[in-house]
Amino acid sequence: MSTKLQGLRGMNDLLPDEAERWEAFEAIVRDWLKSYGYRPIRTPILEPTALFSRGVGEHTDIVEKEMYSFEDRLSEEKMTLRPEGTASCVRSVIEHSLLFAQPQRLYYSGPMFRHERPQKGRYRQFNQVGVEALGFAGPDIDAEHIVMCRRLWDDLGLEDIELQLNSLGDASERARHRGELIAYLEKYQDSLDEDGKRRLYTNPLRVLDSKNPAMQEIADGAPKLTAYLGEESLRHFEAVQDLLREAAVPYRINPRLVRGLDYYNRTVFEWTTTRLGAQATFCAGGRYDSLIAQLGGREAPACGFAMGMERVMMLWLEGQEVNGPLETPDIYLVHQGEAAQKFAFRLAEQIRSAGFSVVFHCGGGNFKSQMKKANSSGATYAVIVGDNEANSGVAAVKPLREEGEQVSLVPEALTEWLAERLYGVEAD
């Protein structure tokens, strides 16, 4: 007996019931993105490893321990399954000079890969929809992103969600703060926990984010980034908040909100929920004004966010009936006998040509079992063809979802009858 093969850990199959819900969800998301004028961009799932180490940051958890990286056997190139979408999007925009004459509103959607321990709402292959606005400097685009998120949550009917907001300042402000912060933390070097010591020089901002109470005590006395924000950064942050108030979007300023990717500056935000256990954040983003230049493009401001599709889907489906198929055929075509099968096979195509969906019964079986299958297929009508019908060139239609008499019709009359019943179209 051969070894049982199974899918890789943390990588899930979506079976029909679930896959249909994904398609419905994706359709809602696409309409939403279009309504804000965003256009799609599709980039490869595989990228040179350096894109992420340079883009996401050498000392982030993602780059340090979560990437699926390998060397191609033939070319010896180092490559990585993308752990996030922004770096790829920016790479592509630079490579194809999309930003040359005008700013761009873009979105992407697809699988990302991170080698983490799986949990509900956290998978090794997961899907993100990301929105990137490149070439916009003003606070209005930051606010646009937050407002458009709020609209989607409203459309989906999400509950128990919160918006957290912070400003990380610009690069020089962060550098100044960072210097002072390291100097401060060095005084407590011996009291820092393992993570704290490790991050002291690589990512001191994250030391402040620790949930360890002892660390929080140290963090409380640490220099606050807010105090280092220059006039321009403050004005930008204020302007974003003004627009949010204008749009009546409630938010909470969270000074500890620092984000796990290095490229962020100024506005950062996270949408969180209490309904996903340890996975509180389901959508997050912010401004990344230096990333484009850092990846070799001409200096240009940018702003974006990404949402975890699995997490948003879970929140969305909470309020819904989740059993059974969403898509059902108009017709299940039952037939018995050799002549009937030929007639029915041709009839199925005729009905489809008229615009209806038809499941043609395959695989034999008696009338009873065929009718059972017709019923469980969810079809609105069974169309029945036996040798009697085939000989006289008619088909019987039987309603499966409501009361009603079975009627016999010739094919042309049948499609008119269906149009009238299913779409309320009157025949001439």
Add this chain to the structure above:
RNA sequence: GCGGCAUUAGCUCAGUAGGUAGAGCACUGGAUUGUGAUUCCAGUUGUCACCGGUUCGAUCCCGGUAUGCCGCCCCA
């Protein structure tokens, strides 16, 4: 990556103070040899996750592995 809990039929789950297993749903057939969904009758379901140990004997006890869930870390 660390700690805890779980894994029994296709699905949801019972069960045995160690003696190789059961229900409901689903599926198939029949009552109704050309008519589903309701009703009644009958039937098929399993290496009790995997590998090893203890034992006369392990689905049950012990160890390891895999997977899932909860928490931590981190993130979407």
